[in-house]
Amino acid sequence: MDLEVRHLRAVVAIAETGSLHRAARQLGVAQPSLSTQLRRIEQALGGALFVRARSGCRPTPLGRLVLSRARPLLAEMRSLVADARAAATGGPQLRVGSTASRALSGWLRRLRGRGQDPTLHMNVSPNALLRMVADGQLDVAFVHEVEGCPLRIPRELCVRVLVEREPQFVSLPADHPATAKPVVTLADLAQDRWMIDPTVDGEWDAVQRMFRAAGVNPAVLHGDYHTADALVATGEVVTVCQPTRVPRPDMAVRRLHGDPLGVRLLLAARTETDLDGVRPALEEAYWESARQAPAYREWLEEDGRRERRPAVPAIP
Template identity: 70%
Template sequence: MELEVRHLRALCAIAETGSLHKAARQLGVTQPSLTAQLRRIERALDGELFLRDRTGCRPTPFGREVLGRARPLLDGMASLLAEARAAAGGPRLRVGSTASRALPGWLRRLRRRLPDTETSLLVDVSANALLRMVAAGRLDVAFVHEVEGSPLRIPPGLDVRVLVEREPQFVSLARDHPAARHEVVDLADLAGDRWMVDPSVDGEWAGLRRVLAAAGLDPPYLHADYHTAAALIVTGDAVAPCQPTSGPREDMAIRPLRGDPLAVRLLLAQPPGADPAVYADLLAAYREAALTSAGYRSWLVRVGSPLLGVA
């Protein structure tokens, strides 16, 4: 077996995320296939690259040596491809983002303002991965969220602007959940519920556990992506944190939490000297999404958010 670029990319993804599950999500493959690929690579190199246990994956000394050679090769390949594409065609804007209701409006504004620019979008659950891609030249801009209490690892050299200093996270629950009768939900009202969380979202599981522990709660957790979670929430099998911009559903209630104990910070990262109007486009799109959500709009009014006055 000869090592290819995709094999090096897989090794770096495992090392960067510290998890086969997270790396598989980032690479768009299944965890069993990534595990099998790692075993083939280790056989080809005749050495163990990662120590695997319940807490995740850590490079062995041999693995660190291989990764030290792999990363510069991948960065060089990314730079070569970016330069070749720039020379072959017109202007391009490669956008990366964690999931957000502001994305459609943002892309619409970018394409309207930059009609001759080819604009692409990459959505990833890992904010840290997106930031690394901007630093490596594989993305031109990244819109990410940082879970309160779990700082992101921001690579040096990036220009990072704060879009929203503290965005509250609401809770999604079944429409017939007793707590759904209230406009604002106390964490104590959810003491008997299972909480669903996606552990591949950077900082989210740690942040949720920290907040629930501070409230004296130690609930059971379900691990799944948030698309899968919807089916569990509507049947009353789980509750889950959600973005305040989440749209209404007939079978699901979305409510703010009293005191806003869960929150994220929204950031935009670009290389130095990049187009500053990208930030203004995003801010306008985010405000549009925020005011479209009745629950979030009410919250913004209640706290006197400056977003209400953004033109």
């Protein structure tokens, strides 16, 4: 068996995630397939690359040797691919990755207005997007980090915080009794079915902790948030939502009492220069979307009064 770039990527992914399961998810392959691939790589190299234990996968001495050579080779390959793509298209494109956000459209519009040519790659997994930036598949990623569930940020990335703590709200049917109040408690929604997307890194664990802390145990359905929106509108479920969510005639958005669930919003790139080139446009777009969301705008104004500072930064 001849080693290929994809084999080196697999070895590095296993080392950096510390798990075959997480590495398979990051690489977009099935775990059994990755396990088989690793066995073949180890056979080709003549020894085990990882020690497998309940706590995860740890590199062996042979594994550390292979990793020390694989990482610079992969970095050189990423640079080659990026340069080739730029030459083929007549100029560089800005490759943007993001988890879901209402700020995206405004961000891309501003980047285009400043002479940049962004493409967009969406993924529910912030860890996967960060890995893609580190691997040279993306230039920048805008991601969220669920409170209590730290992201695995590759060492080679530069990261800046856009919002230190963004409270998460709840969307519920417009005719739900709890919509009579501007701020709802989890007890108000304890008898409802919730829909949560367990594929979002850290989301399900954080929601479970929130329920336990409030002493509630509602029924939970698993599904993506596009499906959740449709089911909220028909009265089937309630769901966690970003505070920038704008209400609709069939869907209300409410703050949760005590702000029990939060995320940190991060922007990541390989260099400070890359960050400086896109951050102002993202900040403008984010606060624009914040002003357009009534519940969030109210929360920010109250928070600003508590902290004696402007709640929503003005956009020049």
